[in-house]
Amino acid sequence: MSRMPSSLTPRKRHVKEVPLEEAELARKAFGNLTEGEREVVREALAVMGRDPG
Template sequence: MNDVPLEEAEPARKAYVDLTEGERDMVRNALALIARDPAAGREVPGWRPPSVEYTYTTPLAPDTAEAITVVYTHTPGMGVTVVYYFRDPQVVDP
């Protein structure tokens, strides 16, 4: 699959600065996966077409419940916009 154009909104850029280097590594890995497959995240219901909003949560380590969640929108033909990054104290999906 081709990579989907990906950009960051201002709130995401500001949140990225507050992440630790290890958390930034996890974000970069998540963004690479999202760029290959925007539907990799969990769809947020109720979003208005043609855009779809998703969250993608990635654990910080195999033995911890802490995670980083990436909130993003995908508009087919337009690309992905990362809305925000945040530390998640608990992973919902293993």
Template sequence: MSEIPLEEAEPAKKAYGDLTEGEREVVREALTVIAREPAAGREIPGWRPPSVEYTYTTPLAHDSAEAITVVYTHTPGMGVTVVYYFRDPQVVDP
């Protein structure tokens, strides 16, 4: 199985540098999923074809109320470009 080529835009590289090591580990795991299946994220409507923009959000820990969101675009035949990473407060269901 071949993985989709993945690159980071400058804003993503800067944002990655601002994350803690634990947050970076979560990002690396998310990127592994995205490289295998770009449609794993939630599509952001209104993007111009053939590119599709997605967000992929993953909790920092199983019991965490915070998450990391990866914003990226996928262009079939070209690969994935990570646009940005950010900490994302989320509501955890009781």
């Protein structure tokens, strides 16, 4: 599988770069999930953290 040139790939935003409004919306949405849904999100975030590409 070929990768896109780095000039064409979207730049990963670090947590510190996420606007506060977006972070607040995400926090509220996470709070509305069931515990099972939260676990799925945690697992997905862990995978993305290991391989953000």
